[in-house]
Amino acid sequence: MSPSTRCRVAELVLPPVVMTGAGWADYGLVDSGHGRKYERYGPYSFIRPEPQAMWTPRMERWPADGEFVPGSDEDGGGRWAYGSREVPRDGWPLSRGECKFTAQCTPFRHLGFFPDMAPVWDWMAEQFLPGTGRGTSEAGGGAQAGSPNPAGQHLQENPPVPLHHSAALARHAPRSAPPPRAGEEFSSLNLFGYTGVGTQALSAFGPVTHVDASKKSVAQARANAELAGIGTRPVRWIVDDAAKFTAREVRRERRYDGIILDPPKFGRGPEGEVWRLEEHLPRLLADCRQLLDADSRFLFLTVYAVRMSSLALIGLMDEIFRDLPGKLEHGDLAVREEGPDGRLLPTAIFARWSNA
Ligand SMILES: C[S@@+](CC[C@H](N)C(=O)[O-])C[C@H]1O[C@@H](n2cnc3c(N)ncnc32)[C@H](O)[C@@H]1O
Secondary structure (H helix, E strand, O other): OOOHHHHOEEEEEEOOEEEOOOOOOOOEEEEEEEEEEEEEEOOEEEEEEEEOOOOOOOOOOOOOOOOOOOOOOOOEEEEEEEEEOOOOOOOEEEEOEEEEEOOOOOOOOOOOOHHHHHHHHHHHHHHOOOOOOOOOOOOEEOOOOOOOOOOOOEEEOOOOOOOOOOOOOOOOOOOOOOOOOOOOOEEEEEEEEOHHHHHHHHHOOOOOEEEEHHHHHHHHHHHHHOOOOOOOOEEEEEEEEEHHHHHHHOOOOOOOOOEEOOOOOOOOOOOOOEEHHHHHHHHHHHHHHHHHOOOEEEEEEEEEEOOOOHHHHHHHHHHOOOOOEEEEEEEEEEOOOOOOOOOEEEEEEOOOOOOO
């Protein structure tokens, strides 16, 4: 059936949603401004470039253990400059709930995981077992519950979800997909899975297939799972091109309950396969649709560092997912600065289909 003749079942929610991460014991956005941000990662704090923080910092001084000094060329580059305290070059352990992972100053200016994805990990838990994804904070089109903040938005800020869900089984019935049965498992696919924190969160609910082109990232993801003590959970660790692997799964007639994909603007598969977001995303999403059915729970897509609106993502998603039950939403991911009057720092755009 051609996309234009597919009849609409999914509700299309057009007002954008803001999914906000609020920080936790091992991570926080302490301050931001003048094109930079100041974050804590466990016992260490760092300054990194942040062009979207155009406002004025709230603090006078940022006593950091390290700063990423960008290169002069527009394509990135740069180096870490460290303060007087020794920062372990091979990383240090952090956790969020039962997820554990190694933080490390990487040459790519980040710390080896993406803390702004935290509300997504919670949201995914909520789709498998409504009532468990309590760390999610949302405002806008998709807001459902919570108390109004001073700005009048509806927000929910709660602690991270536990990795084991059995106690919460069948407490809340989903609207569209059938309610979970005791002991029911949900299978997930994590494309562009990097160092695997999302995979850890998903593995609490059933088997996960983790795909990334980088052998090193997959090795780190496995090491992180070992660190978390969940190395024996059923995770398939795949080093492959995400688009090629997904097309192969379609040919094998595989089915998943949930899919998350966090593609870069440009990337390469292990055999040099080229990934260009604007060119290859439509086909990849269409293949992902083939791996989901009316009983599946979600697909979550994030896009960052691209000049694009989330309206573009939801326009594409609507074309491909409109014949499924549930709803289609889009918006921004943001991290809230800690302390009173914390501002929202946008980090990525997203589109999502949910059926719970
Ligand atoms: C931003 S990271 C994803 C972050 C991850 N979702 C998380 O929350 O930790 C992008 C990843 O895409 C991978 N990648 C780039 N091109 C790829 C391709 N063609 N196929 C599979 N993975 C690819 C990179 O190795 C990198 O790990």
